[in-house]
Amino acid sequence: MTLSKPIALIAFSIISVPTYASAHDDQCSVVAASVADAGFEGDVTVTCTDSHAILTSDTYPDHDLMTGIIGTNEQVPVPAEYAAPIILTPTQGTTPLTRDAALGVAVNGVPIYDYTGGGEMSEADLAHHQAQHDTLQTNQLDVCGGHAGRGDDYHYHAKPTCMIEQMQNAGDAAIIGWAFDGFPIYSDANPDGTAIADGALDVCNGQPDEVFGYRYHTSPDSPYIVQCLMGEVPDFDALPRVRPLSAATGGGAQPGRPPQGGVDDLVFTQNDDGSRSMDYTYEGDPYFIRYAPAETEGCYAFTTQTVTNKGEVMTGEFCR
Template sequence: MNKYFISLTCLIILLITLFQKVGIVNSATKPERSPNLTIANVISQANPVDLKRLPLGDGKISNSPKVGWIWACRIDPNAGGAFRDGNWIKSDGTYDFTAKPIVQGKVNWDYRFKMSRQGNKRIFSTNDLPNHPTGIYPIAPNSEAFLYDRNPNRIAPQNMQVELPANPQLASQPSCASGAVGILLTGTVLFNALDALGRDAVAHETQDVCQGHPQEAGVYHYHSATTCLPDQTTKDGHSTLMGYSLDGFGIFGRHGESGKVLKSADLDVCHGHTHQINWDGKQISMYHYHATWDFPYTVGCMRGSYKMSDVMTISGPRPRRREGFPPQDFGNAPPRRPNLAIAAQKLGISEQKLRDALGAPPPNLEISAERLGISEQTLRDALGVP
């Protein structure tokens, strides 16, 4: 009887072991999910923000400081960028961050970033190559991302040195946010929330798993706080420092006091506020910016003074103007955005009337044509778009 019982027990153990092995094999052969979805699921475990329904920032461009908007110094309505919206952009004015295709690849770089404090100055030296892997650029023609955004640019090392105030002061009035607004602790440049056309860059542009991509001069950059830089918190739940704005103020993660996950509505017109923070090892009451999941993501306007020379430095060298992307880099890419002055001339109307009809990018050409009292095909022919 005892021998029978022992044999039966051994058989049961053997069967359990076999089932476990089969389960492991099956789970290993399941296809990998989108990295954006994987990140979102991990974050969402303790995140009250619905990453599948983030409010779209299109049109939230102001001419003065405004909570939840961006006061941008400049946009270029004729610039290039993502040329087609995917199904992650919803008709209700939201987008699904977890559904965006990403630029594939895992390229490691020769990261060189140094930050030091000398008296009242904080000195940065960086080659702008991040301390994390990036996707492969230019975007591969056989990738899903290429269907929406055919970024032809290559990541290139830079030579950036800037000196920011170590103890920044609030300016008497806020000022507009330049295209490049700061440097994150990954050693990489942070741009504002907009693409060159003035749309919500995080929503429209396809980027790699760290939410970065290069511009024409090869400057790798983010438009929000990268998820590849952990949003760590202190004992009281407040996020730690993630980078610096060009006015010298710190950019902290997405958690405020008591660990609250912040939204734009919780912050001021420039996307920051003032309270006790850890600054260079000391607890002081000081203004600082915060990252959020919603637009404008980091810096909505500049709360302190900054130098245009620093903006130019971290923006990278000015590339030669190109009327279209080179065939060797861009394959069957569409041309850059239509020249609205020429299109208006073809239609016999003013450029401003055409801009008003098109509205905020990306335009709905059917509605725009109705506003102008012409056919959609006539409008497309004037704009030179298929």
């Protein structure tokens, strides 16, 4: 979706930048270094074309998942092959871009969405906090800033705190992700460690940068993370989406619906054999979603008892 009115950027102070960001003449190397320096080169493959750096991963991070969620949508994280294209020659635009899918990718290969559950906001939505759609305030996110979306795909809607704790180069100078317009994403402070001045971040949660031209930030308050893209994206409508699960016999998997009032005691268990289980209670009754790898590659055998399906035990094989 393209918005009609340009939104001006705010003036900034010149800052120091991380040393690996100075190799601006080879942006592919910069993107690859951001992954390698963070210690995720074993989880994310970086390849480059003439126009893009492609970050390929299974979107399934090696950190705690789903802990702390109350407003569950009754979806679980399932690995999903994902190739995130990052423009190598970013150009700042004048009109913010939004979509109901990822706006970028973290250096561990997990997609980054805006803070809302629906995405693709209007100009008025961008200017005003949408509390009813805020995934953090409605308790839909885990303690790591992410959750499983409608496609049973794990992604971040807020600062990826657990990933940052894992980063070998963790610190204000570290790039924590890349937006699809080619501009980097940093954490809550300027790369030189100074605090970001009140009002310095624009509507997309970004500000000018002396090396890249522009950069995004996470923030303690809404919008918490990249809210829209301020760079030009010629192939915006063709940006990737995680392929949802579909039944092995054909047809899509029905997305869950958040149980009214939320659930209690949600626990997500991961076993060495690849099986997973999300167990929780709702109004005193137990519910669960469990799956294990099936014989067919990319497929999983599910057994579920959910509020969405009114407590009926259901089984099936689902594939990406």
